[in-house]
Amino acid sequence: MINKLVDKIQKTEAPIVVGLDPMLSYVPEHLKNNAFEEYGETLEGAAEAIWQFNKGIIDATYDLIPAVKPQIAMYEQFGIPGLAVFKKTVDYCKEKDLVVIGDIKRGDIGSTSAAYAVGHIGKVSIGSKSYAAFNEDFVTVNPYLGSDGVNPFIDVCKEDNKGIFVLVKTSNPSSGEFQDQIIDGKPLYELVGEKVREWGELHMGDAYSYVGAVVGATYPEMGKVLRKLMPNTYILVPGYGAQGGLAKDLVHYFNKDGLGAIINSSRGIIAAYQQKQYAKFEPAEYADASRQAVLDMKADILSALNCK
Amino acid sequence: MINKLVDKIQKTEAPIVVGLDPMLSYVPEHLKNNAFEEYGETLEGAAEAIWQFNKGIIDATYDLIPAVKPQIAMYEQFGIPGLAVFKKTVDYCKEKDLVVIGDIKRGDIGSTSAAYAVGHIGKVSIGSKSYAAFNEDFVTVNPYLGSDGVNPFIDVCKEDNKGIFVLVKTSNPSSGEFQDQIIDGKPLYELVGEKVREWGELHMGDAYSYVGAVVGATYPEMGKVLRKLMPNTYILVPGYGAQGGLAKDLVHYFNKDGLGAIINSSRGIIAAYQQKQYAKFEPAEYADASRQAVLDMKADILSALNCK
Incomplete structure (x- = not known):
């Protein structure tokens, strides 16, 4: 699945994901x-x-982009009907051949992580049958519980050709409260980054691992360090646009091959029509505004990459 | 809700929760x-x-216990029908006046944590209406993202008289990989414990805070330290029984008032009939075996507490 993601990023020339x-x-x-x-x-x-x-x-956007990242919380808040639409969205995106990154940030003790893994990226056994309940291609995983909580996801990735992105350094203002704490001279996020590299070695694709990392666009200096620390790790980068991350800072998240990172934008794309920049689009044309915002984001990032 | 939990623990004389x-x-x-x-x-x-x-x-057990803790992963793995049964289970337990702790271990950036919070312990607004989508009484929360990721849960707790338990030291074997790392002379879990105490001061019940902590039964020495560090924090203790935690070690998780901790057992209770100790129960009597296991667990813990 990481190979498919890389392939689609190259074909669309768009290292971006729509949240x-x-x-x-x-x-x-x-x-x-x-x-x-x-x-x-x-x-x-x-x-x-x-x-x-x-x-x-x-x-309005599927032909321009390699992947989408639905955030399950936004559906879960509407209970069962909301989660049914999460699933419907995943299914529809897959029909459009988009890579689907389920932003679920799950993580628990081993047996529980295994249940999340089979439910979201694997297949659950029921008697003689088995079913992919949600069937995303990738999911995001919280590392706080250590290897026990991550390995069951990797096991399922191996079986079902799926991938994960492990939270390393998140984009929010208070992410440093714990993640930046210094341990033996280096911050916790680096320690987690080293673990992600190790976990990644357990399941490699062609050039990149099936085990990726989440590193926020809002901390570019840390992104630079983590890029070097995890050379074969794909980095999923939230925080571009609405959260304050700038394209010029994002070049540090990429490798010399022009790959290695995929930048997420959520509000900036899906609510583009509500922004000044896209005021010419009426509410009825919200999807056209999103398409334009994707084109603009792509141009912004590619131009920054070309100046690198 | 923390007052209700304490009250029910006292009435049932059972500081236990069935997972x-x-x-x-x-x-x-x-x-x-x-x-x-x-x-x-x-x-x-x-x-x-x-x-x-x-x-x-x-x-078979609701009259003996104050609370239940459904682990949402075990339902989520069966997709929408599974999650519908999670909700049905929450609703049924509330009909039986049990306190329901949703073991969801969510946690994300602010706006996303807010969505999880309204979905699970609050109410989501839809036009002029509002709905409690899952309606648990407490949920478990992952602290890796810092205050941003926890505060939205606390805000909802205040509005809706609900509570949370924040992961501090988890019961699994590899929990130490990150949680035990030493920062300025003390382990990360203590730093998280200090934060839980601070967050707890934002929303106090009578004697205990609406913000509790999760500390695994499998690390009793750490439990002892954390008990002192967070005197007004209720501690939810997983890992008793099947995971290896012993009653004699659990006394350290309680305060001198005999309160302050609630011990979870999952497999040990719900799959009791599959265990040697309860072999006299036929599969058809599985619920009776669970009742007996609750009685035995209660006796085990109370006897350890009396020896303290």
Whole structure:
């Protein structure tokens, strides 16, 4: 799956991933009204509004991008109907041949991580049958519990040709509270980065490992260090755009081959029509605004990479 | 909600929580057969088998215990039908007036943690309405992202009278890989413990905070230190029984008031009928075996507490 991701990044010339993290406040009124007319102001109504919103964005952008990253929390908050739309979104993106990175940030003791792994990227056995319940291509994993909590995901990756991205240095302002603490002269995130490199050696693709890392765009100096520390690790980079990460800083996350990183933007793409820059797009044209935002993001990153 | 939990622990004289972490291999054949006859060997069939299994255990134990802790991964692996049974289990336990601790170990950047918080312990707004999608009383939270990732849960706790347990030192063998690393002379788990104490001061109940901690039974010396470090923090203790934690070691997790800790057992209770000690129970009597295991666990812990 890491090979497929790299291949698609090369074909689209777009090292970017669209974060499908819908909030109801992003959904244009006409879509909300339609959904609420059919289902009322209910969990089902909210889920339907989000589904229609997602579908519009996917249809308008899938030919430009290699991958999407739905954030499950945004669906989980709407309970079962929301999670059903998470699954519907995953399935639809896969029909469009997009690589799907489930941003689930799970991680637990061994047997529990194994359950998350089979549920999201593997197959669960039921009697003589087996089923892929959510069927993402990659998921994000929280490393706080150590190897026990990560290895079951790697086992499933091996079986089902899937991948993971392990949180190393997250993009949020307080990520340093624990992640930057110094241990034997180096920060915890470097220690986690070293572990990710080790875990990655357990399951290599052609040039990159099936075990990737999450490193926030908002900490470019740390990104530079981590890039060198984990040469065969694909880095998933959240925090570009709305969270403050700039393209010129992102060049440090890439290797000399022009690969090794994939930059996520969520709000900046999916809610583009609500931004000044895209004010010419009416709410009914929200998907066109998202397409334009993808094109602009791609140009921004490629131009920064060319200046490297 | 922390006051309710303490009150129920005192009334039942049982500082224990039953982990509703069903695996299909725990479910007696007759329940699986019934479910598969109705729904086939499908996700729905597996979910139904687990629901019937849970219901039997809840009916047989609810009068003895203050709380249950369903592990969402065990449901999530069966996709939407599994998660629907997670919700059904939460609802049923609340009908029985049990305190429900959703073992979800979520944690993300601020806006995403907020979505998890409203979805699991709060209410999500949809137009003019609001809904409690999962409606647990407490959830477990992963601290790796720092205060940003925890505060949205605390905000929702304040609004909706709910609580959280933050992972401090987990029960699994490799938990020390990161959690035991020494920072300025003390391990990371102590630093996290100090933060939990600080976060806890933001929202106090009568004697204990709405912000609790998870500290594994398998590390009693660390439990002793953390108990002193977080005097007003309720400690949720996984790892008793099947994972190797012993009652005599658990006394260190309690305060002098006999409170301050609640011990979880999952497999030891819910799959008791599969164990040698309860071999006299037939599979059809699995729930009676669970009841006996609760009584034995309660006696074991109380006797250790009395010897303190």
